[in-house]
Amino acid sequence: MSSTQEVLEKLGCAYFETDISGAITAVNDTFCGLVGSEWEQILGKRLVEIFRSSDPQILEGALDTIRDTGAAVRNLELEFHNRSGQQMLLEFSIIPDTSKPGEGDIICGLVREITSRKQTLESLLAAEHELEIGRRIQTSFLPSQIPPIPGWQINAHFEAAREVAGDFYDVFTLSSGRRVGLVMADVVDKGVGAALFMALFRSLIRAFVDQHYKLGWMDVLSSDHSSTQETTSVGQRRKLLSTGSTALQNAIDLTNNFIAVNHSDTNMFATMFVGVLDPTNGSLMYINGGHDPPILLRASGPVERLVPTGPAVGILPDLKFSIENTSLDRHDTLIAYTDGVTDALNPAGEPFGEERLLALIESPSNNAEELKDRIVDDLHSHIAGRSQYDDITLFVLRRNPIS
């Protein structure tokens, strides 16, 4: 065997030569091992006899091309069962060899086994396809259009991470149209699982917000009610029991219990901020379940944070979530976001950070859309093309200034 062929042998390449009719005239040991036969059984046989497949035209057609046009055939794929019954995928590279004119035209080629490489490629494509489905699930559970709120501006931004994650925001009306519900939430973890739970959380909140059950503190009727439970005064109760407070309390309590009881095995939970806005006077009641405190920027300048009023949602049943109240005056702005914003990394690995976000918010803006765009643009220049790990989700709500 020539030194070239020794090299081929050492490289593990299966090499063959055929005459012009396609009958094998030479093979190397690797070839014999691949086919599972001894060279005496191989020599003289036609290539298509050795590599019987469901479509003999594949190899025959390739040889025709070479004979007719003198062109090489590369990357020809063929499914093959070798003698031991092993199913594999082969790749052929075949050329006419005109280097030895005196010995007649011959064809030679290499055969490579590419089964595992092909499988990897296919599973990569499948994974990408799944991610695509996951992203589409996510998008379908976000508001396609935010309902306009007279007297208010609201703009939102959502950008999915490369790997599907579980951020979402929502805007809807409740209490017979008297109030507007606002949600900013982040389901822990990544992947299609998080996207599915995002869909579940979002749906449960919307469904439970319409349930008209009595408030938790009214469970004075349950016989195991502890006498050490704090009682509220008439004045306090009158304040607590305003339009939307039952809806808000139910949305969180019932969602929390549903997830904690029915999905305790998956350990999925979400941090979330849910607010109920009275658009006629700007009063905002809210529950913050362990979520990054939304920023309330007053028209006069000061910044307030709407800090958590309870734990993350879905961890354990019957945990306590308290309602807090605030109000937005004219030209006040509420910015809610997920940690995908503040944790976004630049190519050097530095996070965007809260200070930078606050600085952007505190400098004057003409309207909510402008402020939202400013934040998003600055985020993008910070990220500068680095692969985005977490979803970026935020909304900006501003009460119109007095015209």
Add this chain to the structure above:
Amino acid sequence: MIVSVHSFRGGTGKSNTTANTAVLLAKSGKRVGVVDTDIQSPGIHVLFGLDEGDMNYALNDYLWGKCGIQEAAYDVSPDQMDNSDGRIFLIPSSLKAGEITRILRDGYDVGILNDGFQSLIQSNRLDILLIDTHPGLNEETLLSIAISDALIIVLRPDQQDYQGTSVTVEVARRLDVPNMMMVINKVPQVFDFQEVRSHVEKIYNCDVAAVLPHSDEMMTLASAGIFVLRYPDHDISHSLNQVVAKLLV
């Protein structure tokens, strides 16, 4: 001041008590609101002579956001009132079966009721708001009790009423209602009224504002009008003045 008038069971004479108390309060110069929150079985509007045909808007319309609460309020002040300062504004519940079933099916945000009460008190400058509730315990009655400054529990000297009323009293105690009182109604003439009073006060550890006799005049009036206007010197009318006194204390 918000006053809930409640009974654990039906047929105790709660609506009549509410309507008559409202009139007595108005006669003493107070601006009174009356809300029929018995959405499943409305009725108090009959006592005030308000016909279904006269009702453009009812409480139901307010709950659905079709009108403000003021538009569902009707001035039902009786003609014969000594003091012209007193007024009665009634918010009736709808008698249309479709409206009733809709609320039963969909429910509503009780916070809307509470907000409506506050709004009505402000807009109509009410001194007192009387809430006529549905019998038994449900979301509306719990809400009413929870936001009330005073609670009038109406019951008959009947074993079923006695048992059921202890549930209401327990709830009211847990909610620490500031001013709670009982009105024992439809007491047979043969009963010793003083004994009935002390018996009830002992069971519930709660003041009895009035013990009202079972009365043929009341039965024949049959909710067609206001008893205290028809029979101002009757025992019942005198006793109801004690209720007013306890409220205004």
